[in-house]
Amino acid sequence: MEEPIVKKRVDESWKEQAEREKQAPGPSPQLGSAPAAAAASAPPRSEVRSAEAPAATPAAAEAAPEAPAGAPEARFDVFVSGLAMEALIALGDMAHPVTRKPHVNVPHAKYLIDVLGILQEKTQGNLSVDEQRLLSDALYQLRMRYLAKSGGAPA
Numbered sequence: 001m002e003e004p005i006v007k008k009r010v011d012e013s014w015k016e017q018a019e020r021e022k023q024a025p026g027p028s029p030q031l032g033s034a035p036a037a038a039a040a041s042a043p044p045r046s047e048v049r050s051a052e053a054p055a056a057t058p059a060a061a062e063a064a065p066e067a068p069a070g071a072p073e074a075r076f077d078v079f080v081s082g083l084a085m086e087a088l089i090a091l092g093d094m095a096h097p098v099t100r101k102p103h104v105n106v107p108h109a110k111y112l113i114d115v116l117g118i119l120q121e122k123t124q125g126n127l128s129v130d131e132q133r134l135l136s137d138a139l140y141q142l143r144m145r146y147l148a149k150s151g152g153a154p155a
Contacts, residue, residue, distance in 0.1 A: 076131050080116065084138040087112035091145050106150055113142045 072078050088094040090109035092102040120135050127135065146152075 076127070077134055080119070080131075080135055080138060083112055083116055083119075084142060087116070087142050088145070091142075091149050093145060104149065106146070109142075109146055109149070113139065113146055116142065 072082075085094065087109050089096055089103070090105045090112060092104035095101055096103045116135065116139050120139060123131075123135075
């Protein structure tokens with residue numbers, strides 16, 4: 001049995017881009033700066049979502065380019081809210097996004113609540129006050145709803 005021949009695609013357009021940047025008038029990035037070095041050595045944007053270095057400060061995060069349409073920004077509060085929403089869907093308290101009908105899956109809800117609990121345990125002391133409050137409140141609400149659905153407490 002013959003193995004298919006795989007053609008490797010080498011993109012060298014970054015060299016042309018770097019040359020254009022050298023010749024262009026105006027402010028140029030400092031030599032050796034992390035974003036410039038990352039942009040020069042990274043594959044084109046069509047292959048990688050972003051070639052820029054992550055923002056180091058909240059002000060820099062606001063100036064960073066936005067995520068593609070439909071993709072939320074990767075932040076802790078969005079992550080926790082997403083897990084909490086998935087747990088609410090599993091508890092049947094929110095309609096399933098595809099079927100538009102509530103569907104109860106208590107074991108899956110328990111799993112998601114446990115994941116949030118592990119997240120709280122492992123990030124203890126490393127979260128801002130707002131992040132800690134969001135996680136604690138979400139866990140409390142989900143645990144109370146879980147107890148009501150699982151028969152552990154009156155509805």
